[in-house]
Each structure stands twice: as structure tokens, then as C-alpha cells.
Amino acid sequence: MEHVAAVPAWALLAYLVSGVLFILALRGLSSPETSRAGNRNGMIGMGIAVVTTLATHDIASLPEIAAAIILGGGIGFITARRIAMTAMPQLVAAFHSLVGLAAVLVAAAAFLNPQAFGIADASGAIFGASRVEMVLGIAIGAITFSGSVIAFAKLNGNMSGTPILLPARHIINLALLLAIAFFTFGFWHSQSAMDFWIVVGLSFLIGFLLIIPIGGADMPVVVSMLNSYSGWAAAAMGFTLQNTAMIITGALVGSSGAILSYIMCKAMNRSFISVIAGGFGAEAGPAGAAAAIDRPWKRGSAEDAAFLMQNAEKVIIVPGYGMAVAQAQHVLREMGDKLKHQGVDVRYAIHPVAGRMPGHMNVLLAEANVPYDEVFELEDINTDFGQADVAFVIGANDVTNPAAKTDKTSPIYGMPVLDVEKAKTVLFIKRSMGGVGYAGVDNELFYRDNTMMLLADAKKMVEEIVKNLD
Amino acid sequence: MDFISILSIFVLACFVGYYVVWSVTPALHTPLMAVTNAISSVIIVGALIAALAAGSGVAKWLGLVAVALASVNIFGGFAVTQRMLAMYKKKEKKG
Numbered sequence: 001m002e003h004v005a006a007v008p009a010w011a012l013l014a015y016l017v018s019g020v021l022f023i024l025a026l027r028g029l030s031s032p033e034t035s036r037a038g039n040r041n042g043m044i045g046m047g048i049a050v051v052t053t054l055a056t057h058d059i060a061s062l063p064e065i066a067a068a069i070i071l072g073g074g075i076g077f078i079t080a081r082r083i084a085m086t087a088m089p090q091l092v093a094a095f096h097s098l099v100g101l102a103a104v105l106v107a108a109a110a111f112l113n114p115q116a117f118g119i120a121d122a123s124g125a126i127f128g129a130s131r132v133e134m135v136l137g138i139a140i141g142a143i144t145f146s147g148s149v150i151a152f153a154k155l156n157g158n159m160s161g162t163p164i165l166l167p168a169r170h171i172i173n174l175a176l177l178l179a180i181a182f183f184t185f186g187f188w189h190s191q192s193a194m195d196f197w198i199v200v201g202l203s204f205l206i207g208f209l210l211i212i213p214i215g216g217a218d219m220p221v222v223v224s225m226l227n228s229y230s231g232w233a234a235a236a237m238g239f240t241l242q243n244t245a246m247i248i249t250g251a252l253v254g255s256s257g258a259i260l261s262y263i264m265c266k267a268m269n270r271s272f273i274s275v276i277a278g279g280f281g282a283e284a285g286p287a288g289a290a291a292a293i294d295r296p297w298k299r300g301s302a303e304d305a306a307f308l309m310q311n312a313e314k315v316i317i318v319p320g321y322g323m324a325v326a327q328a329q330h331v332l333r334e335m336g337d338k339l340k341h342q343g344v345d346v347r348y349a350i351h352p353v354a355g356r357m358p359g360h361m362n363v364l365l366a367e368a369n370v371p372y373d374e375v376f377e378l379e380d381i382n383t384d385f386g387q388a389d390v391a392f393v394i395g396a397n398d399v400t401n402p403a404a405k406t407d408k409t410s411p412i413y414g415m416p417v418l419d420v421e422k423a424k425t426v427l428f429i430k431r432s433m434g435g436v437g438y439a440g441v442d443n444e445l446f447y448r449d450n451t452m453m454l455l456a457d458a459k460k461m462v463e464e465i466v467k468n469l470d
Numbered sequence: 471m472d473f474i475s476i477l478s479i480f481v482l483a484c485f486v487g488y489y490v491v492w493s494v495t496p497a498l499h500t501p502l503m504a505v506t507n508a509i510s511s512v513i514i515v516g517a518l519i520a521a522l523a524a525g526s527g528v529a530k531w532l533g534l535v536a537v538a539l540a541s542v543n544i545f546g547g548f549a550v551t552q553r554m555l556a557m558y559k560k561k562e563k564k565g
């Protein structure tokens with residue numbers, strides 16, 4: 001394939017450099033100290049890729065391109081500045097959808113004007129390998145786009161987080177996949193425009209159908225998966241354009257999303273297939289909720305909670321999605337500070353699937369100025385609950401349920417959970433006793449002798465506790 | 471470049487990605503997603519090629535729209551990552 005319009009050697013090297021800078025951008029994230037330099041590497045890499053492309057092509061339309069970059073860049077920059085940290089999952093989903101759509105547009109442009117991309121001979125026939133690559137790129141891009149739009153709507157509350165289950169959905173999806181494969185083959189065979197556009201249409205449809213049956217708390221997996229897809233779409237386009245920067249980046253992003261999906265699935269003890277099949281937590285509800293009414297439990301007040309924590313030596317705080325919903329992270333940090341001033345050892349324990357995307361809780365705590373060396377992951381802190389005087393659970397539920405360790409019939413059996421019940425006292429903030437967690441199961445923790453339920457809005461309750469700490 | 475060379479780069483990059491991403495601390499998984507988002511917009515290279523070309527009008531417009539979308543992601547993705555990373559602070563040392 002010597003067909004690609006002669007790209008000068010320096011340009012090939014420049015694309016390679018930008019690929020390496022992207023690797024360094026991810027490498028920097030191994031610790032917060034090196035992460036900022038890593039992010040700068042990423043920006044430099046992107047700058048090099050853009051400048052190299054501009055320098056190696058005849059520029060027929062500079063004003064339009066400058067306008068497009070300024071318009072898009074301005075919107076992106078302002079959004080990034082203004083967005084609330086609690087809205088980060090939906091922002092990321094929105095960004096994924098844009099990558100997907102951009103991939104679709106680029107592949108469509110390559111199909112309409114293959115000579116500009118150097119992937120066709122003089123008669124306009126596109127090379128066989130390029131046909132497959134571009135149709136794969138556009139299909140993955142379209143799935144990323146429509147899937148991310150649904151994920152965005154669910155995360156942003158435009159659409160209910162409860163799974164929407166179509167009858168025979170697995171059969172429909174399978175049929176759609178087969179149809180995509182069939183028309184991909186058709187396009188490879190004959191370069192038929194109709195086959196090309198049918199693949200695009202079907203891919204948009206399947207992206208939509210894949211995400212609607214998936215419930216709100218499975219979103220960390222979905223967001224990671226779409227992250228991975230956006231990478232594979234970029235890689236496929238990199239193959240079409242024979243561009244190393246795009247191929248390296250696509251491979252990095254693709255593996256990154258895949259690894260995050262794997263970590264999230266493992267943290268829920270569920271297979272990737274079962275998450276993608278969807279519907280989790282849709283049916284289980286009533287039985288668990290009914291059982292909740294009769295058993296005795298203890299209710300505590302803000303004064304009780306403040307008293308217990310002031311007299312504790314060690315307090316471990318367990319935040320969950322409810323903390324994000326209530327925007328309680330700032331007042332929580334204030335509570336932590338007051339306790340620390342009174343000599344209490346305060347730490348935070350984070351379950352990998354707490355929140356709506358990987359690392360969601362860590363960002364919120366960082367936003368509230370909680371030092372990151374007070375925040376621990378499940379495996380690093382779980383053994384310490386035995387020595388803790390108080391475990392303070394705010395907005396988390398299923399990830400603290402001891403049934404995951406003992407009850408083989410529970411839908412969450414086998415999921416790694418935080419051993420909060422081993423603390424001398426568990427303080428559990430919850431809106432009311434009626435509701436159950438996402439998994440639709442009752443939490444045995446509520447009825448333990450050492451558990452005190454604090455029934456209120458998370459933010460209001462913590463504010464009350466803070467007042468009582470003076 | 472022939473297909474095999476490109477495939478080799480791709481496969482090796484997948485392995486690099488695998489090891490690099492496992493070394494990312496879980497506390498930074500959200501910034502990881504934001505920055506991967508930004509870098510996957512390197513697809514702007516393809517968008518620029520389409521937008522720069524003289525020929526087909528439709529392809530050019532598709533390219534221009536793709537340039538704008540990818541720019542949202544590039545500027546937005548890097549800016550939001552930077553904003554997040556700036557928040558991660560260590561405990562202040564008290565004398």
C-alpha cells in the first residue's frame with residue numbers, strides 16, 4: 001500500500017512523537033504529583049499532531065478551519081471551566097458522544113472524498129483494506145455516539161435510570177449485529193454506497209438499544225465501555241489514514257476503557273456480559289423492601305452522632321453516590337476537619353463502584369479539599385474497620401451490605417464489600433427506612449446492634465452534626 | 471507503510487496501554503477518563519484532512535463539523551482534566 005500521498009519523513013516522526021507524548025500523559029496519572037506534567041504532555045502531543053497535519057497539506061480553507069476550532073474549542077473550554085464536579089459523569093458521557101460523532105463524520109468524509117485521504121485509485125475505487133477499516137470506524141463511532149447520548153440522558157436525569165427492557169431484546173441485538181456484519185461484507189465487496197449508509201443507520205440503532213436496558217448504578221461500566229469504544233473508533237480511522245498518532249492513541253484509549261470496565265465488573269462481582277445484558281435490579285425490589293418493615297433498628301440523632309465521633313479515636317467515612325446527589329462533600333470535609341482538630345483520626349474509604357463513574361468519589365473529595373492521602377481504596381483500608389470506633393456511611397448502601405459475604409441467595413453475593421460492620425459503631429445516613437439500594441436487596445447492616453440509623457438528607461444531617469461538634 | 475507495520479504498531483500500543491493503565495492510581499480514574507477523551511480526539515487529524523481538501527463540498531463540510539466537535543473535546547477534555555488534577559492536594563504539614 002504505497003498509495004498514501006507521500007507524507008514526509010519528518011511528519012511521520014512528528015506523529016510518532018505525539019503518540020509517545022500521549023503515552024506519557026497516561027503514565028503521569030500513576031500519582032497525583034506527576035499527573036499535572038502528564039496532562040501538559042498530552043496537550044503538547046495534540047498540538048504537534050494538529051500542526052503537523054496543517055503543515056503537510058495544501059490548505060484550501062484556513063479561515064473556516066480556524067473558525068471551527070475557535071468555536072468548538074471555546075465551547076469546550078467554557079464548559080470545562082463551569083461544570084460542577086458532581087456532573088462529571090455526564091460531561092464525560094457527552095464528550096464520548098462527540099468523539100463518536102466526529103469519527104462518523106470523518107469516515108463519511110473519507111468515503112465521499114477518498115482521494116483526499118489517499119485511499120483510492122484514480123478511478124475512485126477505494127482500496128479493499130481501507131473499505132473495511134472505514135466501515136468499522138464509522139460503525140464503532142456510531143455506536144459510541146448513540147450509546148453515549150443515552151448514557152448522558154440517564155446520568156443527567158433527562159431519562160429515568162431504571163432499565164428499559166424490550167421483549168426479545170437479545171434477539172433483536174444479535175440480529176442487528178449480524179446485519180451490520182452482512183452489510184460490512186457487502187460494502188467491502190462492492191463499495192456500495194447503500195450498504196455503507198445502512199451500516200451507519202444500524203450502528204446508531206444498536207448503540208441506542210444496547211444502553212437503554214442498563215440501570216443507573218451500572219453506569220460506571222457503561223461509561224468505561226463507551227470510553228473504550230471511542231478509542232477503537234479512533235484506531236480504526238488511524239488504520240484508514242495510516243497515522244501512527246491515531247493508532248497509538250486509539251490503542252491506549254481502547255485498552256484504558258477496557259481495563260476500567262474490567263475493574264468495575266470485578267468490584268461488583270458480575271461478568272461483563274451480565275452488565276451489558278442489562279436489567280439488573282429491575283425485578284428484585286418488592287421482596288426486600290417488604291422485609292424491611294418488621295425488624296427492629298435503632299435511630300440516632302445528630303447529637304448522638306457528634307458525641308460518638310468526638311469521643312472516638314478512629315473514624316472511617318464511607319461516601320457513596322448519595323453524597324454526590326446531596327452535594328454533601330464540602331460540609332463532610334468540614335466535619336472531618338473539626339474532628340481532626342479534636343484529635344480524632346479521620347480517614348475515607350472508597351469502594352471502586354461508589355458513584356457513577358470510576359474515581360467519582362475521589363474527585364468530589366478532592367474538590368472539597370480533602371487531602372488525597374487521607375482517602376483509601378477498598379483493599380488498603382478494609383482490614384482497619386476492626387480497629388475503628390466509628391464507621392460513618394454517607395450515601396452508600398449495597399457496597400456495605402454484609403449479605404454479600406454471607407447470604408448465598410443474595411443477588412450481590414460475592415461482591416467485595418467494605419467491612420463497616422466490624423467497627424464498634426456504624427452511623428448510617430439514609431433518607432428513610434423504606435427504600436432499598438440499587439441491587440433491590442435489604443441491607444442487613446441496618447438491624448445490627450452496633451448500627452445507628454441517621455434518617456435525613458445527607459447534607460442536612462452532616463450540617464447538624466457539625467453544629468453539635470462545637 | 472504496509473498493513474503489517476501498522477498492525478505491529480497497533481498491537482504493541484495495546485500492550486503499552488495495558489501496562490500503563492494498570493499503573494494508574496484508582497484515585498485518578500476520573501481524570502484518566504477525561505484525558506483519554508481528550509487524546510482520542512486526535513481524530514481531528516482526519517477531520518482536518520477532510521476539511522482542508524479542495525474537492526467534494528459535502529466531505530469538506532463534514533470535515534469542518536468534525537473539526538469543531540473534536541475541538542470541543544480537546545479543549546474541554548484537557549481543561550477539565552487540569553481543573554480536576556489541580557484539586558488533588560496532600561495533607562498540609564504542620565510544624
